[in-house]
Amino acid sequence: MMKNPRIREKEQAEVRQAYDKTGDVSESDLQELAYLKLVIKETLRLHPPLPLLLPGESMERCEINVYKIPAKTKLVFNAWAIGRDSNYWNEAERFNPERFINSFFSESKFISSSVDYKGTNFEFISFGAGRRMCLGISYGMAVLETP
Numbered sequence: 001m002m003k004n005p006r007i008r009e010k011e012q013a014e015v016r017q018a019y020d021k022t023g024d025v026s027e028s029d030l031q032e033l034a035y036l037k038l039v040i041k042e043t044l045r046l047h048p049p050l051p052l053l054l055p056g057e058s059m060e061r062c063e064i065n066v067y068k069i070p071a072k073t074k075l076v077f078n079a080w081a082i083g084r085d086s087n088y089w090n091e092a093e094r095f096n097p098e099r100f101i102n103s104f105f106s107e108s109k110f111i112s113s114s115v116d117y118k119g120t121n122f123e124f125i126s127f128g129a130g131r132r133m134c135l136g137i138s139y140g141m142a143v144l145e146t147p
């Protein structure tokens, strides 16, 4: 955010607009912070707190593209590199929260993009994917969203 004054100021304005009315920070006003959700998503894409997730082990022999992976192989998933893969992300290295704006909604409405971190978009796996993905995703997001 320090490197992106435009984004910082936009976010500050949103937070002030939501909370200046009462002066209190309350959970119920969180839904008004639509831009904050985009900023958090973009931060998780470029800077996943667990960049290599947790190591896994293949249960049985499998093939992924040209790779033949024997059973019981230790596997490391590079979520950091996947989140910056230019095959899946336009201007992958640029911090650009607006990339997640769903084109069906205007920016002032509640925003939700079809690309999310919930484990079904494999280009965005900051919380992992599959049956061992993060259990604390809802709690973690609530903590991040609370200013």
Ligand code: HEM
Binding pocket: 048, 049, 050, 053, 054, 055, 125, 126, 127, 128, 129, 130, 131, 132, 133, 134, 135, 136, 137, 139, 140, 141, 144
């Ligand atoms: C922004 C916050 C968080 C991030 C980015 C995050 C990320 C992750 C990642 C990447 C994994 C490994 C998933 C995989 O290897 O596929 C994981 C696992 C896990 N996380 Fe989180 N986590 C966060 C917050 C939390 C919180 C707040 C809790 C608990 C309250 C939590 C509990 C767990 C547990 C129990 C697992 C292991 C799940 C399993 O192995 O079955 N996480 N998390």
